Amino acid sequence: MSTPEPAIEVASVESSPTVAVRPPVLRTLIRRELWEHRALWIAPLSVAALLLVGAIIGKMNFDFGEATLPEQRRAVFAAIMAVSSIPLYMTLGIMSWMYAGDCLYAERKDRSILFWKSMPVSDGVTVLSKLLVVLVLAPLAIYVLSALVTLLISGIYVVRAPQGNGAFWDTVTWLRIQWITLELLVVGTLWYAPITAFLLLVSAWARRSVWLWVFLPPVVLIMLERMALGTHHLMDWLFYRLGAVFAHPAPNVNPVQNTNQSLNLLFANVNPLPIFTNIDLWLGLVVAALLIVATIRIRQYRDDT
Numbered sequence: 001m002s003t004p005e006p007a008i009e010v011a012s013v014e015s016s017p018t019v020a021v022r023p024p025v026l027r028t029l030i031r032r033e034l035w036e037h038r039a040l041w042i043a044p045l046s047v048a049a050l051l052l053v054g055a056i057i058g059k060m061n062f063d064f065g066e067a068t069l070p071e072q073r074r075a076v077f078a079a080i081m082a083v084s085s086i087p088l089y090m091t092l093g094i095m096s097w098m099y100a101g102d103c104l105y106a107e108r109k110d111r112s113i114l115f116w117k118s119m120p121v122s123d124g125v126t127v128l129s130k131l132l133v134v135l136v137l138a139p140l141a142i143y144v145l146s147a148l149v150t151l152l153i154s155g156i157y158v159v160r161a162p163q164g165n166g167a168f169w170d171t172v173t174w175l176r177i178q179w180i181t182l183e184l185l186v187v188g189t190l191w192y193a194p195i196t197a198f199l200l201l202v203s204a205w206a207r208r209s210v211w212l213w214v215f216l217p218p219v220v221l222i223m224l225e226r227m228a229l230g231t232h233h234l235m236d237w238l239f240y241r242l243g244a245v246f247a248h249p250a251p252n253v254n255p256v257q258n259t260n261q262s263l264n265l266l267f268a269n270v271n272p273l274p275i276f277t278n279i280d281l282w283l284g285l286v287v288a289a290l291l292i293v294a295t296i297r298i299r300q301y302r303d304d305t
Contacts, residue, residue: 197291
């Protein structure tokens with residue numbers, strides 16, 4: 001008569017670990033991504049180290065020359081800080097594309113997907129963890145690393161500057177650059193979300209040659225449109241989606257000669273906030289959501305290559 005009681009106790013014990021492991025599941029999956037795709041942190045750290053080494057041993061001229069007024073010096077400082085962070089954000093773009101196109105394909109190629117499917121982790125949570133890494137964690141990490149690198153480079157420049165150029169650092173200008181950079185990072189991440197979602201979809205669907213399936217269909221469709229209709233709407237749309245929305249005429253600024261307006265003109269064409277009112281941004285996010293749902297469905301039924 002007492003045999004049913006142990007069965008009830010075992011059932012309760014078996015169900016409790018499932019509930020207990022749910023809170024750290026996402027954290028575990030993110031750690032898995034960082035462990036399996038080490039380029040996510042090795043590449044940015046390597047680029048940051050090269051930037052610092054270049055600042056230490058480089059032969060840059062630290063003389064402000066004709067830039068003697070405070071506004072002129074701030075403009076030169078802003079330009080140096082902005083240029084110093086460009087390599088890290090270029091690394092972010094390349095790294096994000098490579099990761100999004102490989103992360104779901106790699107787990108099928110090495111058959112590790114069989115292990116993860118045996119765990120109490122849904123396909124939705126797995127795909128969302130990869131999306132979180134590429135759209136949130138990686139950009140945020142690059143942003144923090146870029147801010148730290150520019151601080152260190154500023155310190156190096158102050159030490160190496162000739163006598164009388166010690167007023168290189170400008171806190172207000174540095175904070176302004178960081179704020180504009182953060183705006184660009186958020187807008188850029190949202191704008192390219194459909195591209196990222198498409199790469200994840202191809203990574204989950206392709207049995208081999210992922211990058212062939214990424215690039216070949218658009219090229220073929222562009223050629224067919226050109227030959228059949230004589231138009232180039234698809235090519236124009238791809239160019240627009242891949243970055244033309246951010247293209248603005250660069251201001252003709254000489255930070256030394258334009259004393260009062262040089263710094264303002266330097267940032268005049270860097271205003272990403274109007275893109276939030278662009279309907280194409282929100283339509284792209286809807287498309288990205290649909291592609292992610294399709295990616296989750298594909299992963300449910302494709303477990304090997």
